[in-house]
Amino acid sequence: MIEMNNRRILLVQFFFLMALSLISFLIGKSTTLSFLFYLIWLSGILLNLFFIKTYALPDYKILKKINAVSISNAPSWEEIEESLSQKEVEKLKQYENFEQENLKYKNLLDSMEDPVCIISKESMVFYANKSFLTVFQINEHSFPMPLLAITRHHEFQNFIESSIKVSQVSRLASFTFNQNQDPLKKYFDLKISPLINQNDYLCLLHDITERVMTDQIREDFVSNFSHEVRTPLTILNGQIQNLKANLEQEKSFSSSLIPIFYKIENNSKRLISLLNDLLQLSSIEFKKEINKEIVNLEEVIYFLIQDLALNYPQKNITISLELNKKEVYVEFSLFEQALINLIDNAFKYSNEIGSIKIKSYQFDNWDQIEITDSGIGIPEEQLHRIFERFFRVDSSRSFDIPGTGLGLSIVKHIIQKHNGKIKVQSRFNEGSTFILSLPSQSTSN
Amino acid sequence: MNTETVVIIEDEIEINELITDQITQMGHRCVSFLDGKKALDFIQSPECNHANLFILDRMLPSINGLEICKFIRLYKNSESIPVLMLTALSTPEQIVEGLDAGADDYMTKPFDHTVLKARVRSLLRRRQIKEKSSENTSQLQIKELLVDLDQCKAWIGDHLLELTLSEYKILCCFMLSPGKVLTRNQLVEYIQDGPVHVTDRTIDTHIFGLRKKLGDYSSIIETIRGIGYRVIGHD
Numbered sequence: 001m002i003e004m005n006n007r008r009i010l011l012v013q014f015f016f017l018m019a020l021s022l023i024s025f026l027i028g029k030s031t032t033l034s035f036l037f038y039l040i041w042l043s044g045i046l047l048n049l050f051f052i053k054t055y056a057l058p059d060y061k062i063l064k065k066i067n068a069v070s071i072s073n074a075p076s077w078e079e080i081e082e083s084l085s086q087k088e089v090e091k092l093k094q095y096e097n098f099e100q101e102n103l104k105y106k107n108l109l110d111s112m113e114d115p116v117c118i119i120s121k122e123s124m125v126f127y128a129n130k131s132f133l134t135v136f137q138i139n140e141h142s143f144p145m146p147l148l149a150i151t152r153h154h155e156f157q158n159f160i161e162s163s164i165k166v167s168q169v170s171r172l173a174s175f176t177f178n179q180n181q182d183p184l185k186k187y188f189d190l191k192i193s194p195l196i197n198q199n200d201y202l203c204l205l206h207d208i209t210e211r212v213m214t215d216q217i218r219e220d221f222v223s224n225f226s227h228e229v230r231t232p233l234t235i236l237n238g239q240i241q242n243l244k245a246n247l248e249q250e251k252s253f254s255s256s257l258i259p260i261f262y263k264i265e266n267n268s269k270r271l272i273s274l275l276n277d278l279l280q281l282s283s284i285e286f287k288k289e290i291n292k293e294i295v296n297l298e299e300v301i302y303f304l305i306q307d308l309a310l311n312y313p314q315k316n317i318t319i320s321l322e323l324n325k326k327e328v329y330v331e332f333s334l335f336e337q338a339l340i341n342l343i344d345n346a347f348k349y350s351n352e353i354g355s356i357k358i359k360s361y362q363f364d365n366w367d368q369i370e371i372t373d374s375g376i377g378i379p380e381e382q383l384h385r386i387f388e389r390f391f392r393v394d395s396s397r398s399f400d401i402p403g404t405g406l407g408l409s410i411v412k413h414i415i416q417k418h419n420g421k422i423k424v425q426s427r428f429n430e431g432s433t434f435i436l437s438l439p440s441q442s443t444s445n
Numbered sequence: 446m447n448t449e450t451v452v453i454i455e456d457e458i459e460i461n462e463l464i465t466d467q468i469t470q471m472g473h474r475c476v477s478f479l480d481g482k483k484a485l486d487f488i489q490s491p492e493c494n495h496a497n498l499f500i501l502d503r504m505l506p507s508i509n510g511l512e513i514c515k516f517i518r519l520y521k522n523s524e525s526i527p528v529l530m531l532t533a534l535s536t537p538e539q540i541v542e543g544l545d546a547g548a549d550d551y552m553t554k555p556f557d558h559t560v561l562k563a564r565v566r567s568l569l570r571r572r573q574i575k576e577k578s579s580e581n582t583s584q585l586q587i588k589e590l591l592v593d594l595d596q597c598k599a600w601i602g603d604h605l606l607e608l609t610l611s612e613y614k615i616l617c618c619f620m621l622s623p624g625k626v627l628t629r630n631q632l633v634e635y636i637q638d639g640p641v642h643v644t645d646r647t648i649d650t651h652i653f654g655l656r657k658k659l660g661d662y663s664s665i666i667e668t669i670r671g672i673g674y675r676v677i678g679h680d
Contacts, residue, residue, distance in 0.1 A: 110457070125468060169636035215459060226533065227533040227534070230535075230553075230554040230555055231457050231460065231531040231533065231554065231557040233554070234457075234460055234554040234556065235457075235459045235460060235463065236461075236555075237555045237556075237557070238460070238463040238467075238555075238556075238558060239463070241467065241557070241558045241559075242558070245558075247556075272555050276535065279535065283536060293644075294646070295646065295652065296649070296653075298493070299649055299653045300649075301649065302653070303653070303668055317574070332645070332646070333537060333670075333671045335669070336670060337671075338672075340670070430487065
């Protein structure tokens with residue numbers, strides 16, 4: 001099709017020049033010389049056209065061959081032109097879509113309250129959302145930028161680098177950034193996840209400042225409350241004892257008042273132990289990390305039984321120990337408290353004559369301790385509730401056995417802090433077995 | 446019974462009065478302070494020479510009880526006077542902090558009157574024993590349990606106890622301070638010798654061994670959970 005256009009151009013050019021020379025000939029004087037001049041000009045034009053045809057344009061035959069080879073339904077020049085412009089339009093449209101999509105994600109990320117950034121393996125930040133920019137007070141034109149220059153937090157930098165090295169899906173930790181302009185400390189949980197291309201990582205900081213502050217307020221409240229309550233309780237308790245001691249010396253002191261004083265005294269003591277248990281429970285809850293060490297089970301249990309038995313002189317309890325696992329990996333004071341509560345319960349709920357059996361053994365990766373008593377047992381329908389706060393089995397209330405209902409809840413929290421488990425098996429009027437499972441030292445590491 | 450002087454430093458006026466009542470009932474003389482600054486002035490005054498026991502609250506306005514306790518231990522006139530710390534801060538860490546600051550015993554609020562009186566009696570008696578034993582330091586005795594510091598040996602009656610060096614050292618530490626609560630840290634410091642690393646649990650193991658060897662006398666070593674141990678004196 002190409003040569004057709006060229007020929008047309010040549011033809012148009014020929015006629016145009018002919019017409020131009022004819023007009024100039026007619027306008028000028030028609031002499032023989034000018035006619036000759038006209039002829040020379042004409043032959044010059046023809047020569048020029050011949051030269052163009054021969055040297056400047058592709059060979060007609062070759063073009064014909066090419067045309068013959070080309071596909072019969074090949075698109076026309078106009079069609080090509082059209083398709084080219086369409087592609088451009090499509091490209092433009094795609095670009096527009098892409099821009100829109102980009103904007104959508106950008107808006108989405110910007111609307112997030114949590115700071116987010118994308119970092120490369122070399123810890124260079126090249127994208128961050130609005131919240132990130134606000135927290136670290138930088139503008140978005142400063143990217144790419146090294147993370148350390150943004151956060152100025154070596155620990156945070158090391159944590160990110162180590163997470164990147166192992167290329168794990170996510171990790172969690174808390175960091176505090178104290179910005180110069182912001183006097184309030186901010187606390188963040190950090191999550192790092194590799195993006196699909198594996199070269200970049202999505203770094204999500206979750207603002208937990210509010211949670212940390214609430215915990216702090218709660219902790220302060222408990223500590224202040226404990227101090228404030230202890231003072232009036234000390235005075236109350238002291239004055240009751242004073243009053244009782246003075247009245248007992250009085251002749252007119254009616255013996256019928258003695259039970260009343262006992263009741264006041266007992267309840268004041270009950271209030272004190274309730275306060276102590278509550279404080280203990282909340283201090284375990286607030287404990288952030290535990291310091292584990294190897295503890296000799298035999299020593300701890302031996303001491304505890306000796307000490308706790310003194311509280312129940314009227315009871316005749318046979319104790320048998322079968323400690324196949326001699327050592328456990330725990331925080332001593334917490335673990336000891338859990339054992340005190342369990343062994344004390346075993347004594348407390350045993351009948352006048354009874355037995356307590358303590359076993360320890362290893363089961364898979366768990367160190368297990370079983371404490372079995374021959375006491376009053378727990379009715380099956382109440383078994384699932386015994387670890388709840390303030391829950392006391394009906395029978396223990398009716399037998400008037402003292403207790404706050406927090407002991408087992410404390411045990412449960414202690415075992416949970418050690419990533420362990422606690423189970424109970426019991427038959428009403430036959431006795432109970434509490435089974436503690438603690439991760440053994442090899443798995444704890 | 447001798448009349449002793451007990452110094453009470455407690456900011457809560459009603460508790461201060463309550464303790465004063467109890468101590469006065471025991472036949473002793475009381476000197477009371479409601480804040481730390483005045484108490485510090487007293488400690489530095491010549492009057493303090495007559496004091497036999499401090500009952501010290503931990504949370505005080507201006508200067509807290511821990512600081513006062515440290516001062517009592519540093520100041521020559523008062524260094525040997527026993528301190529009973531009263532505290533509303535009841536976690537083992539807080540109690541250990543108080544004892545490590547130099548307190549001899551502690552009581553958490555709310556406390557029982559009878560227990561308070563018993564602790565006061567025990568600490569006052571300890572001071573008397575200390576005064577006596579400073580005259581003759583070579584032998585220490587609680588009932589039939591006898592420790593001879595010159596010979597480095599211990600007996601129950603006529604029976605010679607076969608103790609390891611650490612067990613002997615711990616026993617001496619207890620016998621020198623009957624009634625005083627000894628934290629695991631204090632015992633670690635006492636028996637730490639050479640490059641062997643002593644931990645809290647090592648102390649427990651030594652006490653476990655010592656108690657076994659003491660037989661019937663094992664109950665004189667009282668375990669104070671999460672805190673340490675105390676030898677029950679001459680009760």
